Amino acid sequence: xxxxxxRQKEAVDYIGxxxxxxxxxxxxxxxxxxxxxxxxxxxxxIAGRNIAAVTFTNKASREMKERVNAxxxxxxxxxxxxxxxxxxxGLTIIKREHKHLGFKPGFSIFDDQDTKALLKxxxxxxxxESDQVDVVRNQISSWKNEMLTxxxxxxxxxxxxxxxxxxAYDEYEQHLRAYxxxxxxxxxxxxxxxxxxxxxxxxxxxxRLRYLLVDEYQDTNxxxxxxxxxxxxHRGALTVVGDDDQSIYAWRGARPENLVQLEKDYPSLxxxxxxxxxxxxxxxxxxxxxxxxxxxxxxxxxxxxxxGLGDPIRVIHTRNEDAECERIATETLDLHLRNNIQFKxxxxxxxxxxxxxxxxxxxxxxxxxxKLNGGTSxxxxxxxxxxxSYLKVLVNxxxxxxxxxxxxxxxxxxxxxxxxxxGQYSVERQISMFNACEELGLEQVMPANALERxxxxxxxMQHIYRxxxxxxxxxxxxEMMRDIDYEGWIAQNSSSDAMAEKRxxxxxxxxxxxxxxxxxxxxxxxxxxIQEAINRLILIDMLDRQEEEDDSNRVQLMTLHxxxxxxxPHVFLMGMEEELLPHRNxxxxxxxxxxxxxxxxxxxxxxxxxxxxxxxxxxxxxEVLDCLPSRFLDELPPEDLEIEGAGEKCPVQNxxxxxxxxxNLKNMFD
Ligand code: ATP
Ligand code: MG
Numbered sequence: 173x174x175x176x177x178x179r180q181k182e183a184v185d186y187i188g189x190x191x192x193x194x195x196x197x198x199x200x201x202x203x204x205x206x207x208x209x210x211x212x213x214x215x216x217x218i219a220g221r222n223i224a225a226v227t228f229t230n231k232a233s234r235e236m237k238e239r240v241n242a243x244x245x246x247x248x249x250x251x252x253x254x255x256x257x258x259x260x261x262g263l264t265i266i267k268r269e270h271k272h273l274g275f276k277p278g279f280s281i282f283d284d285q286d287t288k289a290l291l292k293x294x295x296x297x298x299x300x301e302s303d304q305v306d307v308v309r310n311q312i313s314s315w316k317n318e319m320l321t322x323x324x325x326x327x328x329x330x331x332x333x334x335x336x337x338x339x340a341y342d343e344y345e346q347h348l349r350a351y352x353x354x355x356x357x358x359x360x361x362x363x364x365x366x367x368x369x370x371x372x373x374x375x376x377x378x379x380r381l382r383y384l385l386v387d388e389y390q391d392t393n394x395x396x397x398x399x400x401x402x403x404x405x406h407r408g409a410l411t412v413v414g415d416d417d418q419s420i421y422a423w424r425g426a427r428p429e430n431l432v433q434l435e436k437d438y439p440s441l442x443x444x445x446x447x448x449x450x451x452x453x454x455x456x457x458x459x460x461x462x463x464x465x466x467x468x469x470x471x472x473x474x475x476x477x478x479x480g481l482g483d484p485i486r487v488i489h490t491r492n493e494d495a496e497c498e499r500i501a502t503e504t505l506d507l508h509l510r511n512n513i514q515f516k517x518x519x520x521x522x523x524x525x526x527x528x529x530x531x532x533x534x535x536x537x538x539x540x541x542x543k544l545n546g547g548t549s550x551x552x553x554x555x556x557x558x559x560x561s562y563l564k565v566l567v568n569x570x571x572x573x574x575x576x577x578x579x580x581x582x583x584x585x586x587x588x589x590x591x592x593x594x595g596q597y598s599v600e601r602q603i604s605m606f607n608a609c610e611e612l613g614l615e616q617v618m619p620a621n622a623l624e625r626x627x628x629x630x631x632x633m634q635h636i637y638r639x640x641x642x643x644x645x646x647x648x649x650x651e652m653m654r655d656i657d658y659e660g661w662i663a664q665n666s667s668s669d670a671m672a673e674k675r676x677x678x679x680x681x682x683x684x685x686x687x688x689x690x691x692x693x694x695x696x697x698x699x700x701x702i703q704e705a706i707n708r709l710i711l712i713d714m715l716d717r718q719e720e721e722d723d724s725n726r727v728q729l730m731t732l733h734x735x736x737x738x739x740x741p742h743v744f745l746m747g748m749e750e751e752l753l754p755h756r757n758x759x760x761x762x763x764x765x766x767x768x769x770x771x772x773x774x775x776x777x778x779x780x781x782x783x784x785x786x787x788x789x790x791x792x793x794x795e796v797l798d799c800l801p802s803r804f805l806d807e808l809p810p811e812d813l814e815i816e817g818a819g820e821k822c823p824v825q826n827x828x829x830x831x832x833x834x835x836n837l838k839n840m841f842d
Pocket of ligand 2: 201202203387
């Protein structure tokens, strides 16, 4: 266990009031949070259940939990500690307080796809262009993050586009409520509204969470900021850590000014600055510092490292994107074979997910094991969507979206006109489709045989529901799958046996995860059931976990955004070109500073070696385009760079490392 430096120790020991740790990358901010949790429990006698630490990603919260558990060494006082993402914390609050919120117990969480599907339906009904779904969805999301209600959004909308979005927002909200569902943004918004409207509920939570810690505070948005502020109350038992130079989520409503706001909200705020970087060699750190010095600064920070000078930063420019990916693949293999570097100690970072496709092919070609972070989500797969929809209807029959997905899966001869009549009837009666099936009035609007089929489905689902509650829910769900011969359905709907098998494996993986999630939840809350487990699962990126569990010795591929907070001995930063990094949209909107921060985040992930790659030409929409080197290359210290000419075809071991200066490199592009 590393020893804390005096400033870090000061931050860990200080529990007299609100504290901000403001420091650059790799200075131990996250380490301070982990150590402080252990200190609060082991030395200050605060029970784990009275502490919550909030992070931004599942990966970060998993890592933090592991680190804290190691520090607690089995101390039973740690039981009930909350280490969660903002969304998970919000879910816990909604679940406990559903009565105060007017939700029925088994509410559903709409993921991104559900949200889009619902919006698309609504837009089609109104004869609007459904290709605008993404735009509408993003606008609604930013209104929610800014805490605007549909009425407020409509009042402020002026452009026709905004008015359309505001109307969609209103309808969307009404449907969500009717479905007894919340979306991702609601997981934070709903608790904030609850706390603002019902002080007695807030007080209960303030008494429960007596100490709050927040990592990556620069990326909180308005609703997250409010949630923190409400939970902390006047007591000010709060530690937040952050780095304004790593604020990279402005496009999702993050407000780095929340850092400055702290001093206004808490006049007694203590600020600790950390200056020693324990992650990177001096050269890497110098490159990062020189780059970020081009941005204006509210807080001045200095950062030094005694990890040695280290190797120069390599800049490899290649003929085209094919050569770029080929080169990265051979470099990783070379590092592994000749220098005995483990694959898991290497990461390739890029600006956009599309850059990973070609890279994946090259890595596969050279048989380099890799793990793609944030690719197609596990939950986006058809078989998982199917089964999840069954589970959602099981715990929340009011979820019409899920109901519609499964009603003819497998085929039950329930036609579109029957469903339309059912839909209409349920809207008039203001009840869910599932509940409408029970009503006598339905007999007036549809033929008896159609109604009979609907009712058969509903009573069968009710039977499964009872099985879930009387016996083992996992067995009951397996029985349900046997009843509908789900395996047969998958076999029929897969292009090959191998594909069908893979899809069944996914189904089993989901069931295993459900089981273990339920068991884990029951350790803290003995009466937690299948419904809590399902809601938890929706918030966990299982693909992540699945691959981490099978074997983690793989090269890590991820976007710069996803790399925040992480570190790797060897980092490849690809696509260092104008229009990619900085991204074209940001150039057009003159938002270079955020792109520079993104590059800063990328560079500071590297511990020992940093390799930057770029291509001279890139194919886009079937056209070959010339690319310019990124302006950020100009902002790196030339004396620490080792620039290599266009030798993309040479095998790595024969490659001569070019001695060209950056200017030479530029000339080659002209
Ligand atoms: P980022 O800004 O990228 O999130 P951070 O400030 O959160 O970085 P950490 O991830 O906590 O930094 O720490 C960076 C590395 O430095 C980690 O490997 C950590 O174990 C190590 N470290 C932190 N403090 C010390 C210390 N006092 N002595 C030795 N190593 C340390
Ligand atoms: Mg950190």
